[in-house]
Amino acid sequence: MHDFFRTVQVQRDDDHRYYHHSRINQSLHLLSACTFVCSYVLLFVDPAAAALLAWTVAMTSRQAGHFFFEPKGYDHVNQATHAYKEEIKVGYNLRRKVVLMLLWVAVPLLLWLQPDLFGLVEPAAGTEGWLRHVGLAWLALGVAAVLMRTVHLFFLQGVVAGLAWATKILTDPFHDIKLYWKSPFALMRGELIDPMHDVAR
Template sequence: MNDFLAKVRTLRWDDHRYYHQSRINQTLHLISALSFLVAYGLLFSDPALAGLVGWLVGMVSRQSGHIFFEPRGFDTIHNTTYEHKESIKAGYNMQRKGILISVWLGIPLLLAARPDLFGLMDAQDAFAHKLGLLWLGLACAGVTLRTLQLFVLRSPAWGLAWAFKIVTDPFHNIDIYWRSPIALLRGQLLDPLDEHQPAEA
């Protein structure tokens, strides 16, 4: 168990220092995290709405932070290139995210063209309801697929650690980014990242 938790801490630390230097990105991750907690709660009463909230609020705010605000040049703090960070990222790097986002955007188009989704859904059901369920399925498939890939590329332990990290990221993001809006209001656009990796990590 200690080894598993150490892997989770390593993944979280690398993710934070390499991909969350922008205070705007951190603030958007805070908004995303709060919306994902709402989506988690909705899973028990309205899974379709959970899918809509998770993607339209959680994922849009989260990925907008990465796409539009996170620096992509040479990382002088860590003395490494953006390309190197992308090559070692355990989860979805920008290339993999591009594929995932393309599928996400393609689902409503497919559903508009085939309301019954080739006989898999009731054509009379509300479009938003069906879309939410499909997006929820995409999220589950995305996490499962990358977990299985990491089983092969690294090890089952690393795959499970990454999956655990993803599922618990909303709680962790709130814990480490709740001060980011305050820093942003004070004019700090980039986190100086002068803190050291926690001793337990």
Template sequence: MTFFQELKKQRWDDHRYYHHNRINQFLHLLSASCFLVSYVLVFYYPAAAALVGWLLAMVLRQTGHFFFEPKTYDEVNKASHEYKESVKVGYNLSRKVVLLSIWALVPLVLFIKPDFFGVFTPATTFMAFINNMAIIWLLVGLGAIAFRTLHLFKLMGIQSGLVWMTKIISDPFHDIKIYCKSPYYIMKGEMYDNMDDWYEDVSFDNQGMKP
């Protein structure tokens, strides 16, 4: 596959396997909007960007995945939850638990080690503590992307790693595009996406982008 064919495939697999629930889609719409705010803030106030990204965007996003997305057998794609977890290119739910645990431990470690092992001048005010914590959170987020990208270089090749990194960075724009109608479907009482509209939109090649 070309770079853009693989990008389309990764986006399609992510959508069909992990975004059936309309509430999850709506939470991704809200999350994407928050991430776009972070993208702007990172150039002016990186700590604020990290706070918006983690406390709003990531919390909304992962709430959708962990609490609303079904973990039972996927009749639409004829796949078990275990299979979907095993073929997930990026951070599956198990990897997300590890990442979120690291994120949650940052304030505790910073409280015990105010200089964070010599990285910061110890905070003397609450706002200084929040600023230091936010900077670490920003580095955790960037580090998670860099780590998985390098890991995919080894597992799947350089193109696949770069495709995944491109997908992650551009996900907020793409999520707004594909989930902008989620509130409409929720108001109609349609709680699950049968993926029919995506089957019509996605082009397939001999590598099998559709099961």
């Protein structure tokens, strides 16, 4: 168990120091984290609505931070190139995220063109029914994305690393709130890049 918790912490620390330099990205992660926490609660009441909220607000804000605001140049804090950081990314690097987001966009289009999903589901009745089908399909996509990368990591880095990553992903919203709640205030002071004093070597 000690190795497991240590691996989770290492993955958390690496995620922060390598991939969250932009204060805009951090602030968007705070928005995403708060939304994900709401989605977690809603999951017990209305899974389809929870997935719609998670994917449309939490995931889009989170990934926008990475794609559009996170610096892609040389990382002087960690003495690493962007290419190196993409190569060692434990979870979904930008290339994998592009594939995931394309699947996310494809789901509602597929359900619009094939309401019965090739005979797998009962066709939705009206727009509300279609949205509920989209939400449930997005929920399945999210679960599948976590499970597939977890199992993939079993083979790449071992079972402990895979389970640690899955745990990290599921608990990231709570950790991000703790870590980035001050980021919007730093952004309002005009600080676009976190000086990373907590991780600078």
